[in-house]
Amino acid sequence: MEARQYRSFIGLEVHIHLLTKTKVFCPCRSAFGDEPNTNVCPVCLGYPGVLPTLNIEAMRMGCTVARALNCAIPGRTWFERKQYFYPDMTKNYQISQFASPLGQEGFVLLEGKGTDGNAISKKVRIRECHLEEDAGKMIHSGAVSLLDYNRAGVSLLEIVTEPDMETGEEAELFIQQLRRLVRYLGVCDGNMEEGSLKADANVSINLPGKGLGKKVEIKNLNSSRFIRLGLNYEIKRQGLLLDEGKAVAQETRLWNENRDQTETMRSKENAADYRYFPEPDLPVFCPDGAFLASVEAALVELPQARFRRFMAEYGLNEEQAELIIDEKESADYFESAAAAAEKKGLAKNDAAARIANWLLTDIRGMLNRLGLSFRDLGAFRLNPLRCASLTALLALGRISGKIAKKTAELVLAEDRDPELIVRENNWEVLNDPVKIAEAAASVAAAEASVVDEIRAARAGGGVKRAASLTAFLVGKVLAASGGRADPKIAGEQIEALLSK
8 A cells, every 4th residue: 555645733842941040930049050959949849828929031031032933922911820730849830821921923934954955944833932930850760759949930931833844854943943043032041951942842644635633742852853853753653553544642752862763651632621720929911111122122133134144245155154153152253353354454255254264164173172162252362353353464465374373372372462473473474575585595505406306307397396396495485484485475486596
């Protein structure tokens, strides 16, 4: 029997930890990696009689993300109690949003390429963004379960998409773009390995025109790669079941990264009834003009817009632009350095091309050697102004490429201006024909046998041999000048001597 063609429907529920200093409803410190159960208080531990207080910064960050995702912010938004009977929520409910989330009906434009090399261009609708408190962390060891409540009450924003994606590659690109977006906004560090950005995926398949199929939820997807692999596996698994005339069970499954497959976690016949009701201890939040203005002020040029502008404005190719805009710090560095290099006399596109090359090769290599990344460029000693100075020195022919790299290393070691380092070490290119001619004459006299061999080779048709020996003499001239002589002028002076 020939396999039928199905349409797949993928929706994501993405949770991000907001970078608030304190938790969402109490003043406890919000930080990853602290000693267990040290950042707790009666509020986040659910003691009787305590009252939560909304962290306005969490609300502002949540609304900023919502606006960046083209969501509308309602005039009235409030919180509900979501009944949640589990050891990691001591008060047996979670304060969340249900009826009026802070962000509603937005969208994201997916633009890029999947790992399969195929271009992706798609609009993905955002159903909602809602603010809630996270639960604690459970650690299971044999027959013992340990509980750490440091995470209980941490500001958590959940972003829910409509089932508009169709492949694992599209879902992977969505997560990558969202991660980049929240890092640009400075509201989340996006570290999936630490759990500050995590996603659950809902997937179903059906014959074209038949609508959604039986939904399967996949949990334990802690990287964009696992999201792609898990969804593609699940689409294939469900297709094989339908081809065999079997039904797809509505269930929750886990991704087993060791076996590269999804596995049943629990059956899910119907949607869970969380028995939401309004949180009586928190008032309705009605954003005023000042709050909305602060949200708009927190928005920055987003990664995809910057990607397109860098290609159009600076002439970068897709690969260069993609690598540079991956972190806001590297994009900011590039623009500052390119503008400074332009002020030093370089043409705009030439300055941009040279800065991009430095950033993606030499500077990235230096950062890797120091155990740093582009996110650490803010404290990097070769700052944008110094990079521009070094680039201008090289572009204007005042130093050689070798000296430029040597100068960059001294900038890192000594934390000093590159122009000062070049001047103090007398490293500027020597382009005085008279002085280079003197050096060439000395070399020719010391290497008389080589000069004779070049002339003989040229006379006898040994072009390659003659060229190799000529390059040898030019190298000797450069060495005699401490690497400062202009290679072009050195070559011209050697040719002048050989032609006599």
